[in-house]
Amino acid sequence: MNKRYISIWFRFLKTDWFAKQRNSPADSPFVLVTQDHGRKIICACNNVALQQGIDIGMVLADARAIYPSLFVEDDIPDLSSRLLNKLAEWSIRFSPCVSADLPDGLIIDASGCAHLWGTEQLYLNDIISGLNKLGYQTRAAMADTVGAAWAVTRFGTNGSVIDNGAQLSALLSLPPQALRLEKEQADLLHKLGLRRIAQFINIPRPALRRRFGKTLLQRIDQATGSEEEFIVSIIPIEAYQERLPCLEPISTATGIEIALEKLLDVLCSRLQKEQKGLREASFKGYRIDGKTVSISIGTHRASSNPKHLFKLFALNIDSIEPDLGIEVFLIEAKKIEDAPAYQEQIWTTSCGLENIQLAELIDRIAGRIGENRIYRFLPDEHYWPERSIKKALSINEKPSTQWRTDRPRPTILLSNPELIDVTAPIPDYPPMLFRYKGVLHKIKRADGPERIEQEWWLQQGQHRDYYYVEDEEGRRYWIFRLGHYDADKTYQWFIHGFFA
Amino acid sequence: MQGYKTIQSTHLFATGLGPIRDAFPNKHIPVSTIHEFICSNTESTSSTNGFVSALTASLMKNGGACIWISSSMKAFPSAMPLFGMEPHRVIFVHATKEKDILWAAEEALKSNGLAAVIAETKELSFTASRRLQLAVEKSQVTGFLIRQQPRILTPNVCSARWAISPVASELPADMPGVGFPRWKVALLKVRNGKTGEWIIEWDGTSFKTITPVFRESKFLHRKTG
Known part of the structure; x- marks a missing residue:
């Protein structure tokens, strides 16, 4: 397909932005300055300042001499690249492939986009008016190559659409700077009296290369379309x-x-x-x-x-x-x-975890309640109750070990063990009674202790002696003593769960 | 009652619940419907978790998965294998708001990719219960609602209202230690059935009815379709 590019030039990018921020009047001269060797150098100026004779590169003091009531602001480093990125993101609405063209332009790959707006001229006008509405003075042009669009934007008429294949004739009347040359190269061409592209484009290539280097030839090729130029989109295009x-x-x-x-x-x-x-x-x-x-x-x-x-x-x-x-x-x-094509089934026999409807249900619940609130647990090889289960990473993950059924485990596990008051008769014997939340439980039956040690390679601390106890009303609890039974009473009793 | 049909041939195959099964119409504990469990305290919640796990395990026998929606996330997966359930086939959903729990339960009951849906909720209005019942009728999934300390018990369309509380376990010949979990299982309401109370034990593989006390309630909460 034939490539079409649009080059956009914001001549007063930074000053336009400052004017928008400060709401300053558009008809007063305004400049941005940077510090350079103790002097203040103008690095951007608006249109009015330009007409007053103030130009980029001038010392601020000189500019003040020309126009004493000049508005001055300090420049912000990488302002233009940030602004261009923002504008490029905004321009994604016109084409999926937009790239920032530092220091003051954008390049849009408009191939196959313009027909949505009717004609290329309408498309281009829509872009220009959209950017003007944002507060930026905009010039733009459309051509088959980036180089030609760039040249016409800056040195031709604003809003011109160069027809398919007509980029060479459009370039002929433009000055050599339009080819995106280095300043020295452009100056040299001027010095030699080559003030328009038409004057040197037909000079034999070896002669041009000898005098001006390879870059000039490359720029000419890029502008005429004999060498392809690629642009990198600001947002990578999703396939x-x-x-x-x-x-x-x-x-x-x-x-x-x-x-x-x-x-x-x-x-x-x-x-x-x-x-x-x-x-x-x-x-x-x-x-x-x-x-x-x-x-x-x-x-x-x-x-x-x-x-x-x-x-x-x-x-x-x-x-x-x-x-x-x-x-x-x-x-x-x-x-x-x-995703292999899903085979429709008349009878669904499986209602396990691989069921598609289940996956869709989980998506819906995750969409409303939150992805991180849906869990599945797998056994983990730890005795410590809190670590005996781990969250599954995916819906398909299979348990690597068997679930243990040899020890009693409560159906309700408190996330944090709660402190209880306990009366225990003999060391390492199950307690006689305990008080939890103000209710006294007399223990009638008990199993234990089941000693669970801390895993020293994970966490330091005392071991737990778990007892499975049943009180006089048949309620069953999982309580434990933290640490050894000793005379100094350094141990504590906790309730950790409720049995079925 | 809108959408209520006679109980289908599908039913729970939990062994040892003979007398309780007799309380239900057609002598089947119905599936593809909503069962409601009333828990008055944490101890009865833990018993209910065990009982429901055992019932769900019989529904998950064919490799099915189930979903457990709660706001507390206190159910301990390591205990489920003791009731025959494989915890890695349970999907836990932690929803904090009552509204979200009921929404998630309804969505889950609508999808027929599940063996059972267990939801822990506090209140259940008549409208909410009917929404769940209508969802169940399309998908044939069984729902268990574990109601934690409900403020008020209003009528709803659940097919049975259970209350399960722990009772003292017994070991033969007064041996020391704690025996198999034993519960008082009360059926407070059964649609088209009879209410009653039983003492049930779970011996690790199946239920066992200890005292088949079949008691006709004085205030019979009998509902007819």
């Missing part, structure tokens, strides 16, 4: 994404749901064809006020079932604030896994 531009801004929940359904249908049919399923996806809406709203979902098992995915998104759909309306919807699958 699986679908977008839906809307004729009118959407601001109702029903509208958003319809958009989501449409996008899911397209995405899922593509995933099904490739036998893949998604694990993570996000649904984004680009609002007309320049903000982006998004919701994300995750699944436990790769899924390409649009109904299920719609249900997951529907749980959070009310968190989307359409405000004045959403222009473009975008769905992207961030994590893809292979």
Whole structure:
């Protein structure tokens, strides 16, 4: 397919931003300065200042002499790269591939995008007016190559669309700087009287290389299209994404749901064809006020079932604030896994953990209650009760050891053992009675002790002597003494669980 | 009653619950319906956990999974194998709000990929119970609601209301130590059945009815469909 690029130039990027922040009047001269060897050098100035004769690189004192009531602000380091990144993110609505062109421009790969707006001219005008509305003075042009678009933006007419293959003729009348040359090279060309590209583009290439180096030839090739140039998108393009531009801004929940359904249908049919399923996806809406709203979902098992995915998104759909309306919807699958096609069954025999409906149920619950609130436990090879179980990492993880059934374990385990008052007759004998939460329990029957030692390689501390006791009313408890029985009474008694 | 059908042929195969089974219509403990367990304190909750684990284990015999929704997360998986249940096939959901527990229980009961759904909740309104019952009828999943110290017991559409409390265990010939877990199992309400109280023991593999005291309640909470 034929490549089309748009180059955008923000001539007064930094000053426009400052003017927006400070709400300062646009018709007063305004400059940004940086410290350099004890002097203040102007590093950016607005249009009015430029007309007054103030230029970049001037010392502030000189500028003040020209215009005493000059507005001055200190420059912020890497402001322009941050601003360009933000603007590039904003421009994703026009094309999925946008890159920042430091120090003051953007490059949009517009291949195959313009038809959504009707014609290329309408598309370009929409971009320019959108950026102007954000408060930036914008120039833009469209051409087959990055180099030609760049040149026409800065040295040609604003908003011009160079036709397919016409980049060479568009370049001819422009000065050599339009080829993105180093300053020395451009100066040299001027010095030699080569003031327009037309004057030197037909000079034999060996001669040009000898005098001006390889870069000039490379720049010419890039501008005319005989050498391909690649741009790196600010946001890596997701391989699986679908977008839906809307004729009118959407601001109702029903509208958003319809958009989501449409996008899911397209995405899922593509995933099904490739036998893949998604694990993570996000649904984004680009609002007309320049903000982006998004919701994300995750699944436990790769899924390409649009109904299920719609249900997951529907749980959070009310968190989307359409405000004045959403222009473009975008769905992207961030994590893809292979998923063999699901065989429909008339009789479902399995209702185990590998059941697809169970996985979908867990996704729904995770969507509402939270991913980290769903657990599955596996046995772990520890005697210490709190460590005897571990959380399973995935739904498919199988227990590596058997569950133990040789020792009694309570059906309810307190997360923290609670201190109790105990009367015990003889050392290492089960206690006679204990008091828990103000209720006295007389112990009638008891089993134990079961001594459980601390695992010194994990944690230091005293051992526990567990007793399985039953009181006079038949209630069964798991109590333990922490430490050895001794005369100094350094040990303590705790209740840790309730038996069935 | 809307959506109430006669009990299907499916039923619980828990052995040793003979007299309790007789209290139910058609002499079956019904599955694909909601059972409600009333717990007045932590001790009875622990007994109920054991009893429900044993019942669920019989439903999970064919390799099924179950889901356990609670706000306290106190149920200890290591005890479940003692009641025949495989804890690694239980999915625990920790929902803090009552509303979320009921929502999750309903969603779980709607999906027919599960053997049973166990939910620990406090209150259960008539509407909520009916929502659960309607979900169950489509999916044929069995629901166990463990109600922790409910404030008020209002009528609902659960097919049975149980109350399980621990009683003193016994060992032969007064041997020392604690015996098998023994409970007083009370059926406070049974749809189309009879209420009563029994002493039941779990001997590690099956139930055993110790005293088949079949007591017709004075205030018979009999419901007819």
